[in-house]
Amino acid sequence: MDLYQLEAFVAVAQERSFSRAALRLHRTQSAVSQTIGKLEEQLGEKVFERSSRDGTLTAAGKVLLEYAEELLNLRERAREAITELRSLHEGKLTVAANEFTSLCLLPALHHYHHMHPSIKIQVQRSLSGDIPRQILNHQVEFGVLSFKPEDEQLTSTVIYRDELVYVVYPGHSLAMAEKVSIHDLGAESFVAHNVSSPLRMKVIDAFKRTNTTLHMNVELPTLTSIKEFVRMGNGVALMPRMCVADELARGELVAVKVQELQLERTLRLVSRKGATLSHAGTAFLNVCRSMAADPKYNAVWEEDANEPRRRTKSSVATALPGE
Numbered sequence: 001m002d003l004y005q006l007e008a009f010v011a012v013a014q015e016r017s018f019s020r021a022a023l024r025l026h027r028t029q030s031a032v033s034q035t036i037g038k039l040e041e042q043l044g045e046k047v048f049e050r051s052s053r054d055g056t057l058t059a060a061g062k063v064l065l066e067y068a069e070e071l072l073n074l075r076e077r078a079r080e081a082i083t084e085l086r087s088l089h090e091g092k093l094t095v096a097a098n099e100f101t102s103l104c105l106l107p108a109l110h111h112y113h114h115m116h117p118s119i120k121i122q123v124q125r126s127l128s129g130d131i132p133r134q135i136l137n138h139q140v141e142f143g144v145l146s147f148k149p150e151d152e153q154l155t156s157t158v159i160y161r162d163e164l165v166y167v168v169y170p171g172h173s174l175a176m177a178e179k180v181s182i183h184d185l186g187a188e189s190f191v192a193h194n195v196s197s198p199l200r201m202k203v204i205d206a207f208k209r210t211n212t213t214l215h216m217n218v219e220l221p222t223l224t225s226i227k228e229f230v231r232m233g234n235g236v237a238l239m240p241r242m243c244v245a246d247e248l249a250r251g252e253l254v255a256v257k258v259q260e261l262q263l264e265r266t267l268r269l270v271s272r273k274g275a276t277l278s279h280a281g282t283a284f285l286n287v288c289r290s291m292a293a294d295p296k297y298n299a300v301w302e303e304d305a306n307e308p309r310r311r312t313k314s315s316v317a318t319a320l321p322g323e
Contacts (some may be wrong), residue, residue, distance in 0.1 A: 005039040006068040008032050009047060013065050016055040053235060066137070072136035081278055091119050091280035094140040096126040098195075100223055101144040104160065112287045119280045128197060134221060135272055140280045143270040147198045156268035157285070159292045164199065164263040165241045165255040167248075169233045175254040182260040186212045189235040191226050194219040199265060203238055206260055227253065240265055245269060 012032065016032040035080035047061035057065060083090055093112070097105060102123055109121060120205055124140060127207055131143035133153055148156060166185075168175050170290050174184065185207075193200070207214040218235060221228050223243050230237045238261070247253040271277065277285065 001039060001042055003071065004193050005042075006071060008035040009039055009061075010065065010072060011070050012036065012048065012055045013057055013061065015323055018052075018055065021055075054242045054265050069139075070137040077138050077141075078277075081276075091278060092122060093142075093278075094122045094124065094279045095142045095144065095284075096124045096131045096134050096140040097144040098126060099127050099144070099217050100243060101267060102160050103145060104242065108159075108284070108288050108291055110307075111291065112284050115285055115287065116280070119283075127195065131270065135270060141278060142272060142284070145268050148268060149270055153273055154270055155273040156270040157289065158266055160267035162240050162265040162267070164203075164240050164261065164265060165244065166236065166258045167230060167239050167244055167253045167255055167260060168236045169230055170251060170254055171233060171256070172236065173245050174256050177256055179257045179259060182206065182212050182258055184208050185214075185236070187215075187260065189215050189217045191218045191220060191229050191235045191237045192216040192225060193223065194221055199263065202263055203261065206263075208259055226239070232251050 008021065008027075011024050012018055015021045015024060016030055018036075019029050022032045027031065036048065043060065043064070045060035046058050047064055049058055050055040060143060064179050095105065102125060105123065109123070112119075113121060124134075126134060126143075128145055128147075130146060131140075132149045132154055134140050135143045136151070136153060136219055145156070166180075174180055191230060204214060218229065223239065226237050227239055227247060229235070231247060241248075241255070244253050244255070248255055269285065269287075271281070
């Protein structure tokens, strides 16, 4: 196998058509078909169902696709790394994050962009569950997660801590309460995010442990839509404090302390363990560490793998946000 064969194979698999793959590769359809034929001959397996005209993969083809994409992504990373030998005047920073953590990265990206304006910044919106695979497949250099990845091939640095807060609109019956019990929430209508997450499961478990009914009557696709819906007087929500800091300051939403729901959100910058980071990636990691270690940001950071821990203050961070 060579990389051109894999490139042709991935193009057909993604385009689901030999003709469209040929156009994409600036080759004739016959040349692409011959390349795939040689690949199958070397593998001793068919990678496409010949009875289908839409480039349907065989079982062997599905296995090969994952490795082929990883190799081609690694090739691009190698090209970029060579280019970056000209210093940080060129290069690209690639980060995978979800909706909330994309917003939280803005302070770090702001500092980074001012320090290295020539570096291209590409933040890819992804589901948290997909980010570890994207890092391992070399699709991105970093990912941002609110949980420690289980894969031993990944390492992470804690760069921010936030808390989950129970928010209501000012006219709500609980708006004047300083503190409530989770049992007081059994009759409330929660507005929830429609994407599952480890933190969401912790909330569900907390309600189960206390035998309290959890009514998630409305599910919305973004955190912005959730807080706006509650602000309009619809139900209640559990939100990362940073997401609602402005609304709380303006009095458009009210945060009520729930004794059994003191949940912390920890933001981790994740990368491949032992990987040689690009110059652009190394510079970004240094920016994140510098901001997290600065006492004025009231932040916390720590390294994995038994590295020394360093703390400034124990309260929730407000500058470099997390998922």
